[in-house]
Amino acid sequence: MGVVIGFALVLLTLAAGTAIGVRANKNVRAFNDGEHEIFVGRDDK
């Protein structure tokens, strides 16, 4: 039983990592510099 739960946990961690990576990669590719601003913590000069 421990083995099954253990490997399920390993697979869950791998799946979570892959899903986050895929999502971030999609956003990197879709990024349009013109629609974004650098955040400096107050109004830009």
Next chain:
Amino acid sequence: MKNKNQQLLEDRKQLNRYGYAQELLRDMGGFSNFAISFSIISILTGAVSLYGHGLLYGGPGMMGFGWTIVAFFVLLIAASLSELASAIPTAGALYHWAAALKGTRIGWYTAWINLIGQIGIVAGIDYSVALFADPLLAGIFDYSSTDTTTLIVFGAVLLLHGILNHVGIKIVAKLNDFSAWYHMIVVAILVVSLAFFTKNGLQPIDYLFKVGQTFSDKPYFLAFLIGLLQAQWTFTGYDASAHTIEETVHPRVRAPWGIFNSVAFSFVFGFIMLSFVTLSIHDASGAVNSDNAFIYVISQALGGTFGKVVLWLVTFAMFFCGLSSITSFSRMMYAFSRDNGMPLSRHWAEISRKYRTPAKAIWLSVILSFVLALIDYITKLINPDVGYSTIAFLTAVSVVGLYVAYGIPIYLKLRAESKGIFLPKHYGPWSLGKWSKPINIISLIWIVFICIIMVIPPNQMAAYALGGMFILLLIMDFGYYKKNFKGPQAALEKSIDEIRRLEDEFEGEND
């Protein structure tokens, strides 16, 4: 697609918008940025030097369950930090993010908490090198390994790391790249050796996930939580990719990937390594009662000479890890000092014109790390029955310091979003969209949980040390910095001409 020169120009312009000149040499690619964090996480340092701690408290199940549980949550924390690195790409990283999202004072505290964690991590890593190297050297040069000889080896390792970091980012970056490959190759050698040449065969796979067995006097559940220090300490220091962001080409994409991938790859390689090491155990109680459980297990499994070769390989991996950690620490200190956040900031923010490295910050990192271990050494001389190990103390200090520093900007980002200060247009290219908020929240819950776990007995000494340091911070803040610290926002006042003049000086020196 931009060529390298166009990209460098754009990266410099982005940095200039924060009021900073491009002083450090921007030469690191994506792999180098990943390599520095992968080397600092160093599965061959954290997971190995605290192997005995994990086994003592959580038994073999710590390696199967503990490692995976911690990795799951650390992946979420890494993703949260990656978003921030992409949005605010400066070497101050955690400190600058906190200051920009809320204000200079919280930024100042974040910086100091981060610095305390960095002192702990450098000291912990190089002390691990000494713990492994000293007995090996003792065998060669025929002397007895003691706490004193370990401290001397520790000092020598720190000194060597200081020199290498001082003389150049190019050498260190090459060694970091080499270190990443080295870690993967050594793990492969270890795994193949244990799979095919172990003397007593491997345990059945169930052994890796065996829970309920602890070799401590604590109830299992509590013991398991204490044992998590092994994995949690291993997964620290990946903010290095953000601290070297001003030395990375195309940093808004490469640094976040460096943070995230270093954690992801460390999980996979670490799991494989720990599985084979644990499955080769045939005398767990002998291992936890030995001076070094990992050395014991490897020696039992592979025999004297082969075991020693593997241990030397592991020791060198730890050496590379320490080298990278001083790079990261010194960059953080440099960034904080250029905003005048520390006593004698002018010195720590000084860049060597010859080597383009923050030379004085590097040597201060070395000295502070040595002093932390020296305090622990003296404490143990005065009271030999303190009941905790030096490595557990140093690692607990670094875990709590670093994770509190990781948690502050993540919390402040959530807060700034809810107040409409940080908007979708402020995210960098590496972002999580709608997943960001839940991932940030889960990350924060884990950080709070793990910080409590790391300072309960037998690691209460770490809580006292951190408490003492925090009182010192309060005194410094109310005594001077509350009124005088202007934070990274002050740099925004710098004119572009002033920034260009500074950059021209550095370029002129290097022509």
